[in-house]
Amino acid sequence: LSQITDTTFSEEDRSFMKRALELARNGRFTTSPNPRVGCVIARPSSNEKFKSQIIGEGYHLRKGEPHAERVALANCTEAPIGATMYVTLEPCCHHGATPPCTDAIIDADVDRVVVAIRDPFHEVKGKGIETLRENDIQVDVGLLEDECWFENRFFFHYHTNKKPWVILKAAISLDGKMASKTGHSKWITGDTARAHAHEIRAETDAILTGVGTIIADDPLLTSRMPGIEELKIKQSTRIVLDPQLEIKRDAQVIRTYNQAPIWIFCHDSAPDYAIQELTFFNASVTSVGGERQALDLHSVLESLAASGIQSILVEGGPKIHTAFLESGLANELLLYIAPKIVGGSEAPSFFLGEGVELIDQAMQLDRVERTLLDQDTLIRGILRR
Numbered sequence: 001l002s003q004i005t006d007t008t009f010s011e012e013d014r015s016f017m018k019r020a021l022e023l024a025r026n027g028r029f030t031t032s033p034n035p036r037v038g039c040v041i042a043r044p045s046s047n048e049k050f051k052s053q054i055i056g057e058g059y060h061l062r063k064g065e066p067h068a069e070r071v072a073l074a075n076c077t078e079a080p081i082g083a084t085m086y087v088t089l090e091p092c093c094h095h096g097a098t099p100p101c102t103d104a105i106i107d108a109d110v111d112r113v114v115v116a117i118r119d120p121f122h123e124v125k126g127k128g129i130e131t132l133r134e135n136d137i138q139v140d141v142g143l144l145e146d147e148c149w150f151e152n153r154f155f156f157h158y159h160t161n162k163k164p165w166v167i168l169k170a171a172i173s174l175d176g177k178m179a180s181k182t183g184h185s186k187w188i189t190g191d192t193a194r195a196h197a198h199e200i201r202a203e204t205d206a207i208l209t210g211v212g213t214i215i216a217d218d219p220l221l222t223s224r225m226p227g228i229e230e231l232k233i234k235q236s237t238r239i240v241l242d243p244q245l246e247i248k249r250d251a252q253v254i255r256t257y258n259q260a261p262i263w264i265f266c267h268d269s270a271p272d273y274a275i276q277e278l279t280f281f282n283a284s285v286t287s288v289g290g291e292r293q294a295l296d297l298h299s300v301l302e303s304l305a306a307s308g309i310q311s312i313l314v315e316g317g318p319k320i321h322t323a324f325l326e327s328g329l330a331n332e333l334l335l336y337i338a339p340k341i342v343g344g345s346e347a348p349s350f351f352l353g354e355g356v357e358l359i360d361q362a363m364q365l366d367r368v369e370r371t372l373l374d375q376d377t378l379i380r381g382i383l384r385r
């Protein structure tokens with residue numbers, strides 16, 4: 001991220017960009033594979049009390065629909081000549097599903113564009129900013145860059161590293177257990193925490209679990225967030241890691257193939273008849289290498305990235321979570337902690353692994369947020385590399 005001095009931007013700039021970021025968040029369930037972008041257009045006010053006032057604002061809703069900049073320009077209550085545009089991502093300069101935003105900005109005759117962060121997408125990557133500058137528009141880059149990166153971390157990670165952003169999500173007890181010693185786990189957390197998890201499901205492109213969880217809990221893995229159908233929010237693709245294709249043919253994820261896609265990853269050694277059977281039941285089956293009982297997660301993520309999956313919510317049991325943590329492929333953690341003590345050395349903990357010898361070797365979270373969800377606490381953060 002670029003170094004910005006405190007004097008580059010005014011307090012007013014900061015408050016308009018904050019508003020643009022708030023607008024960008026409105027697209028969090030619908031924009032993928034496009035980024036979430038918000039835009040505010042402001043100009044000097046005739047009222048002396050305020051230096052500038054907003055004359056137009058907008059956000060991007062979904063691929064194929066107008067970008068935030070064009071929505072904000074169309075919403076302007078007066079001509080934007082000489083105004084400043086605040087946008088959370090570098091404006092595009094190429095013909096994609098919609099025409100270049102730089103054309104619309106140049107035609108609108110704004111004086112200045114404040115951009116939070118450069119677009120890593122290969123067709124843009126600084127060219128949008130260059131185009132505006134070549135047309136004598138002042139462009140200042142880097143305001144709330146970190147916040148705007150965070151809002152679009154799936155998109156940035158995908159375009160920069162060619163891998164999906166991986167969030168590990170688990171409900172645990174105070175003593176870190178994901179289930180009791182008998183494998184019982186319904187329900188560790190309460191209604192509010194579970195409703196929150198349904199929102200996260202609706203935000204991510206895919207939900208992934210292991211065959212262990214499918215056998216133990218027979219989950220649906222769809223989002224039941226209120227309004228999901230009315231808002232035309234796409235259900236995430238459901239992914240099961242099942243090396244030897246042990247999943248029951250009448251598992252809920254198979255029976256509900258028409259509610260959301262179901263993709264199963266198996267090992268190269270899985271029997272052909274099982275692949276054919278599951279394909280017949282409308283699952284898409286992909287075989288990858290690795291150990292017979294533990295698929296190579298790098299190959300799984302590569303294959304998912306090639307299918308355009310930018311974000312994955314992992315809702316596995318302890319084995320899958322441990323595999324993601326040990327392979328260094330997890331980016332973010334979402335732990336819903338219930339004020340309960342389960343006990344039992346046989347009851348599985350969230351992280352099994354070898355464990356570290358010294359506390360300073362422990363995996364560490366950054367950007368930690370804590371949220372109270374009735375009696376439960378959500379702790380989320382980004383895993384430090």
Ligand SMILES: NC(=O)c1ccc[n+]([C@@H]2O[C@H](COP(=O)([O-])OP(=O)(O)OC[C@H]3O[C@@H](n4cnc5c(N)ncnc54)[C@H](OP(=O)(O)O)[C@@H]3O)[C@@H](O)[C@H]2O)c1
Binds near residue numbers: 172182
């Ligand atoms: N509290 C919660 O949030 C929560 C959420 C989900 C599940 N659970 C609980 O977790 C328990 C199930 O846990 P689990 O660990 O058995 O299930 P899991 O983590 O969902 O699935 C584990 C299975 O995934 C397969 N697998 C494929 N690739 C793998 C890899 N690279 N590394 C590891 N495994 C891989 C293996 O199948 P093979 O055995 O065929 O090799 C493995 O046995 C249940 O009691 C369930 O209720 C709790």
